[in-house]
Amino acid sequence: xxxxxxxxxxxxxxxxxxxxxxxxxxxxxxxxxxxxxxxxxxxxxxxxxxxxxxxxxxxxxxxxxxxxxxxxxxxxxxxxxxxxxxxxxxxxxxxxxxxxxxxxxxxxxxxxxxxxxxxxxxxxxxxxxxxxxxxxxxxxxxxxxxxxxxxxxxxxxxxxxxxxxxxxxxxxxxxxxxxxxxxxxxxxxxxxxxxxxxxxxxxxxxxxxxxxxxxxxxxxxxxxxxxxxxxxxxxxxxxxxxxxxxxxxxxxxxxxxxxxxxxxxxxxxxxxxxxxxxxxxxxxxxxxxx
Amino acid sequence: xxxxxxxxxxxxxxxxxxxxxxxxxxxxxxxxxxxxxxxxxxxxxxxxxxxxxxxxxxxxxxxxxxxxxxxxxxxxxxxxxxxxxxxxxxxxxxxxxxxxxxxxxxxxxxxxxxxxxxxxxxxxxxxxxxxxxxxxxxxxxxxxxxxxxxx
Numbered sequence: 001x002x003x004x005x006x007x008x009x010x011x012x013x014x015x016x017x018x019x020x021x022x023x024x025x026x027x028x029x030x031x032x033x034x035x036x037x038x039x040x041x042x043x044x045x046x047x048x049x050x051x052x053x054x055x056x057x058x059x060x061x062x063x064x065x066x067x068x069x070x071x072x073x074x075x076x077x078x079x080x081x082x083x084x085x086x087x088x089x090x091x092x093x094x095x096x097x098x099x100x101x102x103x104x105x106x107x108x109x110x111x112x113x114x115x116x117x118x119x120x121x122x123x124x125x126x127x128x129x130x131x132x133x134x135x136x137x138x139x140x141x142x143x144x145x146x147x148x149x150x151x152x153x154x155x156x157x158x159x160x161x162x163x164x165x166x167x168x169x170x171x172x173x174x175x176x177x178x179x180x181x182x183x184x185x186x187x188x189x190x191x192x193x194x195x196x197x198x199x200x201x202x203x204x205x206x207x208x209x210x211x212x213x214x215x216x217x218x219x220x221x222x223x224x225x226x227x228x229x230x231x232x233x234x235x236x237x238x239x240x241x242x243x244x245x246x247x248x249x250x251x252x253x254x255x256x257x258x259x260x261x262x263x264x265x266x267x268x269x270x271x272x273x274x275x276x277x278x279x280x281x282x283x284x285x286x287x288x289x290x
Numbered sequence: 291x292x293x294x295x296x297x298x299x300x301x302x303x304x305x306x307x308x309x310x311x312x313x314x315x316x317x318x319x320x321x322x323x324x325x326x327x328x329x330x331x332x333x334x335x336x337x338x339x340x341x342x343x344x345x346x347x348x349x350x351x352x353x354x355x356x357x358x359x360x361x362x363x364x365x366x367x368x369x370x371x372x373x374x375x376x377x378x379x380x381x382x383x384x385x386x387x388x389x390x391x392x393x394x395x396x397x398x399x400x401x402x403x404x405x406x407x408x409x410x411x412x413x414x415x416x417x418x419x420x421x422x423x424x425x426x427x428x429x430x431x432x433x434x435x436x437x438x439x440x441x
Contacts, residue, residue, distance in 0.1 A: 253430075
């Protein structure tokens, strides 16, 4: 009997510890206090981070209306991008800058719930404070949309949001994959690839629980849409030189003048609007991959 | 009687199989060749735009003229219904080409517009090639985004 009670106590403690460990952890409300946002610089962050590539309406002509609706199939269900336009009711117009930062960097909603990692906060977790406030300043210049968000089509057990807390314990950290001190160009490239542009989300294979296998970083993966492969970017597989990579990111043309297709089209549209230095930085980082 | 029905059914099945296994290899070769011609000429213009090939007005103009010529190829015979990647091997052409044919043709027209833009400026100087290449790249991507399956 005593042993039994002891076991129950242990079970309760473990459950409580688990509940504690998997709780949503927003940033403190004053995390970005004292920083002034610059909308013009925020536009660069917006383009590099590819916000509109997923949150614009399907086949929208104006990619700045972030009304949501694109569908993303996965092994865990279909996620539908929500409206994140500045509309106060249907979008995120009522949020504070700190809530925006918590969503991006912690994957936590203003109501204190975990977001599903279809939203690439594991990459955005590495976003710099200044870039977050600049992005939020740019956000205020975007048009509002009153299109309601649609619920995700995710079945049990993945419908239990607490489970995402376990997933975060396993896969979320702020360490660079390509570690160490880099020269300014490679460092900028690393920041663009690993944090803002979240290239790893498609170009790195995933484990059984859907987390990125960083030991095979950017080594290619099956296309989540079910058909075809997302190509590897590692130098053993991608033979393009740095200039060719940068030109591809600018125009969408491969070295043999085939062109980008699929979701990469949206990436190239954004990267074509960045500076030549930023495209060269990404190319330098990719060429230096292990 | 039973035998006749059986023979009829067999004949019908054979005809149906024949229809499924229709040979589109010539169509596939033609349209893939068309894209190859485009790629070769885009390569000349892109190489000059990037400074990898010395700029030469006449060569640039001929490449641009060729792109325009390709844009005038009537797409109908190259893209018969049933030659999509769900029905035959050796193609990445998605069924949306036929399901949303107006969109596909509009995007093909977009390539024609971009090629005509290049044709206007190709002989005017090296610095005009970059922006015109950007528009051509945009036209290619627009269609590949929607109507071409990933590798």
